[in-house]
């Protein structure tokens with residue numbers, strides 16, 4: 001398996017992976033829409049390629065925390081992550097997350113936010129975001145909204161509400 005940044009020719013397969021994994025067509029559309037946003041970073045849209053087939057995809061997209069003092073702090077959002085049903089339970093998501101976090105670090109990002117299963121993702125270092133008084137705009141249960149520091153104490157004093165671009169809210 002090879003984990004690598006997307007190329008132009010991967011785009012239709014990435015849409016399909018997201019649609020099939022989530023079982024709904026709006027997830028592929030979300031990735032397509034985010035790709036048109038000037039903040040999209042192709043190096044942080046990674047694919048898992050197996051025998052020339054795109055089996056999985058992960059996207060990291062920069063969002064902001066509206067801090068309590070009304071300043072903003074940039075944080076990377078991890079979403080979506082998807083693996084084709086026939087390739088699931090082989091550790092592909094785990095590899096995508098590990099490689100993706102390394103790529104975020106290489107590009108200088110100091111923290112990541114994620115809405116996901118509270119029992120599974122702590123193994124990658126994610127902790128409930130309310131530890132730092134970071135809250136989500138969707139009103140999900142706190143323990144599902146998680147954050148990870150890629151630099152020591154990156155989120156100290158970063159309490160506030162995470163603001164997602166409109167593309168996330170349209171799906």
Ligand SMILES: CC(C)(COP(=O)(O)OP(=O)(O)OC[C@H]1O[C@@H](n2cnc3c(N)ncnc32)[C@H](O)[C@@H]1OP(=O)(O)O)[C@@H](O)C(=O)NCCC(=O)NCCS
Nearest residue numbers: 021022079080081082083088089090091092093094117120
């Ligand atoms: C979630 C998903 C990406 C996991 O992909 P995967 O490649 O099968 O995951 P891995 O093989 O790395 O991890 C496997 C293990 O972690 C567990 N796991 C992985 N993701 C999980 C999740 N979101 N919730 C609960 N358990 C999870 C699996 O149960 C499995 O446990 P096992 O080893 O005891 O069988 C895949 O199932 C998928 O695409 N689902 C639909 C999209 C989705 O829900 N994405 C996550 C939110 S954005």
